[in-house]
Amino acid sequence: MNYTTQMDAARKGIVTKEMKTVAEKENMDIEKLMKLVARGKVVIPANKNHKNLNAEGVGKGLKTKINVNLGISKDCNNIEEEIKKVKLAIDMKAEAIMDLSCFGKTQEFRKKIVDIYFGMIGTVPMYDAVGFYDKELKDLTAEDLLNVVETHAKDGVDFMTIHAGINRETANIFKRNPRLTNLVSRGGTLLFAWMQLNNKENPFYQHFDKVLDICEKYDVTISLGDACRSGSICDSTDASQIKELMTLGELAKKAWDRNVQVMIEGPGHMALNEIQTNMMLEKKLCYDAPFYVLGPIVTDVAPGYDHITSAIGGAIAASSGADFLCYVTPAEHLRLPDLDDVKEGIIATKIAAHAADIAKGIKNARKWDNEMSKARRNLDWNKMFDIAIDPEKAKKYRESSKPEDEKTCTMCGKMCAVRNMNKIMNGKNINILRDDD
Structure with missing residues (x-):
């Protein structure tokens, strides 16, 4: 029996090799996994052209996954340096990489990642469009943008961020409800600007059926982007964010009608006390689709330490229902991260994900x-x-810092609680000032 996507296969009762891989990794019954994929509660991003993929699942009942952002820019256009970050992500067992390249030989870099990385690979086609066509933003056509999406799909990308929720209706709500930091999503801002400059509807919203054609053809999972995510804790959970979230829920249902897998992207900057409510809202308004969050960053005053502000928010978000955490590095808001920043960001996010999995009772x-x-x-x-x-x-x-007693550390030395309890529970004397007998 033939199938087009992982969702289509699940609905037809076909067990794919990707489903088998995910079920084994997650210690989950394959029939249970298939039902979750069929209902859109779990996605298995698996582009047919990503030949060396070792599939991962994202969603309900699965381990919280983490994503590593990297990519070349006009100011830092060093492919080899970015490839080192890819290899670091592999070594540190990150489940996903997003290539956010926006300048230069983007396709060359993207293909290299597809060749060497066996985890999930994501992109944001909108970032690539200006350089891909060497056109100013205003001059790009809807056909241009759709062609970039198809190019990324052909190249083997497993999931793509598509900012289809920032339509005219959402944009008008944003304009009627001013924010402290306006819009901070790079892709969302580009589309908002394109709409304003051309006085037209968002092409990804207007031609969403054509986006679905591409995604169905290659089995690309759509990560519905949050153009209206908050860029400061002042702007979180406002009218623009919630209106866009409602639109993303409507688009998710359209995608599922075509057997296209969907994730929903979320905030952003957000105070601690709002996180749990936002997770509940996404699950309610987007029908339990897997939720992919950046952070949330819980305070705006810690440049250089935003891997920590993000890990705090990420742990709360994932324990409250988020399924996928995008890492944040110490360089967030300051510069393109270097290798050390990438490592710090991965570790902080892995800690948050694991802490959340404990709270969620993941097997x-x-x-x-x-x-x-x-x-x-x-x-x-x-x-x-x-x-x-x-x-x-x-x-x-x-x-x-080596201790006198090699079994202890230099914090406590022979006063080490663990050492002394082991001794006393085994009926031995505790010598603190003198050598042991």
Whole structure:
């Protein structure tokens, strides 16, 4: 029996190799997974042209996944440096990469990523359009934009951010309800500007059926972009954001009618006390479609530390229903991240995702922590390093300050609670001032 997309296969009762891979990774019954994919509650981004893909699932009941943003720009146009970031993401087991390239040999770089990266690959075609055609924004046509989408699909991209929710209706609501930071989505701003300059409807909204044609053909998952995400905690959960979210829910249903898989993108900057409500709103207004969030960044005053502000928000968001976290690096709001920034961003986001999985009761999530706790109880430092989310940093800290008693650390020395409890529970004496017998 033939199928067009993973959703189509699930609805026809066909078990694909990608479904088998995801079910095994998630310790989930294959029949349960198929039902979730068929109903749009789980997506398996899997472009037919991404030949070395090791599939991942995103959505209800699955582990929280993380995404790494990278890509070349006019100011930092070094493909080899960005490839190093791709390889770092592979080494650190990030489940997804988004190529946000917006200048130069974007297709060359994109194809390199598809060749070497076996996780999910995403792009934002709108970023690529100006350079792809060497046209100013105003002069791009709807046909131009759709052609860029198809080019990315042909190249093997598994999911694409399409800002189709910023239509004329949403734009008018935005203009009637001024914000402190206006629109901050790069793709959303480009489309809003195009609409204003040409006095026309958003091409991705107007020609959404043609976008679906492309996505169905290649089995590309649409990540419905949040052009109206908040760029400051002042602007979160306002009329523009909620109106766009309602539109994204309507578009998700249209996509599902065509067996096209959908994720919904979300905020953004947002105060802690609003996060849980926003997760609930997305699930309600978008019919339980998987939710992909940037952060949320919970305070605006920490440039240089936004991997931390984002991890705080990400942990709350994912524990409250978000399924996919886009990493934020210390360089957010300041510059293109370097390799060290990318590593810090990945680690912070992995911590947030794992903490959320514990809270959500994801199968085997606590097992990792229990193994670390056992190694700590046994003062088995090598085992601790093996288990650690960043073994290199843990070893570096340990080696930089050696204790008198090698089983302890220089924080407590022989007053180490773990050491002393092990001894006393085994009927041994505790020698703190003198050598052990």
